[in-house]
Amino acid sequence: MRSVSKLFCLGLALAAVFTTSACSYHQKEDSVSGDVQVQVPTYSQGQYQMSVMSLTSIVDLTHLKGAAAHFLIDPHVFKNQLRGRQPEIHYMRNSHGVIVPTDADSLQLLTVYSQFEKLHQLDQSLNVASANKWPVTVAVNALTKDTVTGGVQEDNAFYTGQFDAYLFAPYTQNQLPLMVNAGVLAHEHFHSLYQHLVIDPLGDKYPDASKPTGHDDVARLKKFGLAVGIDEDLTSDDNPSADSRVKYHSLLLRGVNEGLADVWGWIFTGDVSFVGRSLKSQEYNRNLDIPVNWLDTKAQLMMDISTKSDLSGVPYEIGPQVARTMKTLMQKHYSTLSDVEVRRKMAELVVKILPVLRDKIGSLKSDESLSLTDIITTMTSQISDLTSADCQFIDQLIPSSDRSASYKCGAAQ
Amino acid sequence: MRKFLSLILFLSSLSFASLAFAQQDADIIMPAVQLANWGAEILVGTEVRGERDVDGNYAGLNYRNFALGARYRRWNFLIESATDSQSTGNATLSVEKKVQNILGWAYWTSDRSWYRLSPMIGGGLGAYQIKVATTLSGTETDDSSPWKVMGGVAAGLKLNLPVLWLSVEARILAGDEFDPQPTLSALARIGLWF
Numbered sequence: 001m002r003s004v005s006k007l008f009c010l011g012l013a014l015a016a017v018f019t020t021s022a023c024s025y026h027q028k029e030d031s032v033s034g035d036v037q038v039q040v041p042t043y044s045q046g047q048y049q050m051s052v053m054s055l056t057s058i059v060d061l062t063h064l065k066g067a068a069a070h071f072l073i074d075p076h077v078f079k080n081q082l083r084g085r086q087p088e089i090h091y092m093r094n095s096h097g098v099i100v101p102t103d104a105d106s107l108q109l110l111t112v113y114s115q116f117e118k119l120h121q122l123d124q125s126l127n128v129a130s131a132n133k134w135p136v137t138v139a140v141n142a143l144t145k146d147t148v149t150g151g152v153q154e155d156n157a158f159y160t161g162q163f164d165a166y167l168f169a170p171y172t173q174n175q176l177p178l179m180v181n182a183g184v185l186a187h188e189h190f191h192s193l194y195q196h197l198v199i200d201p202l203g204d205k206y207p208d209a210s211k212p213t214g215h216d217d218v219a220r221l222k223k224f225g226l227a228v229g230i231d232e233d234l235t236s237d238d239n240p241s242a243d244s245r246v247k248y249h250s251l252l253l254r255g256v257n258e259g260l261a262d263v264w265g266w267i268f269t270g271d272v273s274f275v276g277r278s279l280k281s282q283e284y285n286r287n288l289d290i291p292v293n294w295l296d297t298k299a300q301l302m303m304d305i306s307t308k309s310d311l312s313g314v315p316y317e318i319g320p321q322v323a324r325t326m327k328t329l330m331q332k333h334y335s336t337l338s339d340v341e342v343r344r345k346m347a348e349l350v351v352k353i354l355p356v357l358r359d360k361i362g363s364l365k366s367d368e369s370l371s372l373t374d375i376i377t378t379m380t381s382q383i384s385d386l387t388s389a390d391c392q393f394i395d396q397l398i399p400s401s402d403r404s405a406s407y408k409c410g411a412a413q
Numbered sequence: 414m415r416k417f418l419s420l421i422l423f424l425s426s427l428s429f430a431s432l433a434f435a436q437q438d439a440d441i442i443m444p445a446v447q448l449a450n451w452g453a454e455i456l457v458g459t460e461v462r463g464e465r466d467v468d469g470n471y472a473g474l475n476y477r478n479f480a481l482g483a484r485y486r487r488w489n490f491l492i493e494s495a496t497d498s499q500s501t502g503n504a505t506l507s508v509e510k511k512v513q514n515i516l517g518w519a520y521w522t523s524d525r526s527w528y529r530l531s532p533m534i535g536g537g538l539g540a541y542q543i544k545v546a547t548t549l550s551g552t553e554t555d556d557s558s559p560w561k562v563m564g565g566v567a568a569g570l571k572l573n574l575p576v577l578w579l580s581v582e583a584r585i586l587a588g589d590e591f592d593p594q595p596t597l598s599a600l601a602r603i604g605l606w607f
Binding site: 039041047048049050088090092093094095098100101102103104105106107108171173174175176177180 | 465466499501502503504505506507508510543545547549550552554556557558559590592
């Protein structure tokens, strides 16, 4: 009996000492204020490398909340709203006080937050920050249906205008994860700008184009009949019916969206092959340094619509033409400036282009339609003092079938 | 997680219950192995700790445990090292986290046993350090945290055999920035004692 008493006394004493000391341990700091130094991958000097970034907007480190972004893990839709769990990231402070994530998921989430803070700053510097709601919603491990294969969508990132959120599908490849790829984040972020500055304002005139962009795009195309059959009216670009005309412009707008989003990825990072860093299959298709030799004609696009059973890839064929043309032209035009300066000029130009593009499409009469050439020349007309070399570059891209009789390089469109 | 908590509770209650049973049933009470006043032990073990993953779920992490100790009568004083290593990510971006614990533990073992099982309780104090190696495109960046204080209490059962040490115990651990705070663990050990 004596030993039992001894055991209990000792146990109680230990528990008391332990409880007292446990209370004095520091809890993991959820709330933070001021600058927080974090170590995340960033793109610099042609490659991704670990570097220290200073975050100014984060208020809850563990759950990654702040003015730039908030996260939903394993998202689902409930009552037409996107919902999900909040993340709980794991990290430590190194001997310099820098936050170092201790697992790959935490590292990716913290990187996304860091990059969206930078994207917010970029938007602010271009006076377009008010176009979006901040903090942005980022949904991670989003399981969506691949409408082509019928399986779960993998290795993809989307912006969905329907929920005004960024969705990241599981990444299964061995390249740079999409969530760490700053170019991909900027690309998706541009879609939100395009949604709010171009597509939404066009809503009434072009209902097809105002539908949400994002993971349900392919399903949406099928719903609207573009992917399931041949519309006879679309085979003739001279006299497309009103409905087909809207569908055609919807596809064109999506192509321009993809192209300018690729440009935005380059603007933000300086990386000309950011898609290929995560998706090897896209390394060539989306590389912005591949020379562009011509622009698709209106007839070619119409032919695509009438012959392809799956049109989901068409915007990604139009997009690189837009991106490569604009990037090459700006680099020619500002050949004396540094890469950073050229990208800044490009960002300013894109922001200037968007409302012009919206107005151009919005003001089309019912018997008018635009070609990719019209889109490109509308954009390039916003560059002041185009040189003869610039015009020579543009002119060689323009197919004769789409060349307007009134078009003159350098003249206002 | 429910299974893990059940195991911890089971081990804790077993250690105390065995003593109570032993008191009630005089037939099965037997004196523990006769001890010299002084002795030593060398132990290895495996420990499962319930820590939280990025989704907020509890995950059982396996720590390798090694201890050297000295004994004075019913008291065991151990210097213990526990390490865990986890690697996450893919071929391009990976994070390897290594946790190193060094604690001094004091255990008191009852002089009564039930079917050769003796209850024991203990308390420990020490420090831990986290090391992180982040590898991006083949380039490794190493970071380490400062050593931070941690401690714990334990209750368990030790099989009363000459020379061979076999024990299981449940632990409650706490430390600077533990997640969760406190952290529960279960430890099984095997070793030699003299």
